[in-house]
Amino acid sequence: MDGLHGKKVMVTAGPTREHIDPVRFLTNASTGKMGFAIAASLRNRGSEVVLVTGPVSIPEPDGVEIIKIVSAEEMYQVCSSRFLQMDMFIGTAAVADYTPKNPAALKIKKKPENFNLEFVRTKDIIRELAQIKGSRIVVGFAAETHDHHRFALEKLRYKNLDLIVVNDVFGKATGFAADTNQVTIIDKSEGVTEFPLLSKEETAEKIVSYLEEYIICRWDTPANILGR
Ligand code: C5P
DSSP states (O other), X not given: XXXXXXXXXXXXXSBOOEEEETTEEEOOOOOSHHHHHHHHHHHHTTOEEEEEEOSXXXXXXXXXXXXXXOSHHHHHHHHHXXXXXXXXXXXXXXXXXXXXXXXXXXXXXXXXXXXXXXXXXXXXXXXXXXXXXXXXXXXXXXXXXXXXXXXXXXHHHHTTXXXXXXEESSSTXXXXXXXXXOEEEEETTOOEEEXXXXXXXXXXXXXXXXXXXXXXXXXXSHHHHHHO
């Protein structure tokens, strides 16, 4: 049983930026801390990690391949071009759901009248990848302010995920910019595992330990080792 050792894992992290013009963009408050901590924990257990990250200002973990992107479309292009070589995909990124329909090539000048902008949907990266996942494990995150369990289960099913990690972004101690987090993992059969309030590093360790057990059960049985 080799758990996560030698497994190829892609982790997405941070926010995306959707440009309105060359100097303005739509983004969110994701810091990338959770995804970076998961990438470091996986590396410590011998996984080969590809970390695809939006613009963040935290230290980069050593010993992982880092691919920097800006927009949701760029994140999609990178992830989809490498996904089939991976054993597991973990989507911690806070990907923009909408992007400006016609971003301006030059800086938009202000005018006296109001300004409307039309947005179009971005691709749901994890959902697109999970449609072609085969035996790969796909893990999503759900940042919710209310009805956590219900929304997370809906996402798990709609996006064809194996596991979803839910956290409450309403609480001060668990929001995007906090150093602590309190997560619950829900699996496809609605098994629920709750973790206490911990630092993001400790939370990453718990999540990765859970994944290690999960893949040992799912993949590293004698029949599967022969079959993979
Ligand atoms: O934004 P939402 O709550 O739907 O995100 C849940 C999961 O889906 C997260 O793992 C996130 O990284 C992923 N996601 C994605 N592409 C999007 C939106 C979300 O991969 N466009």
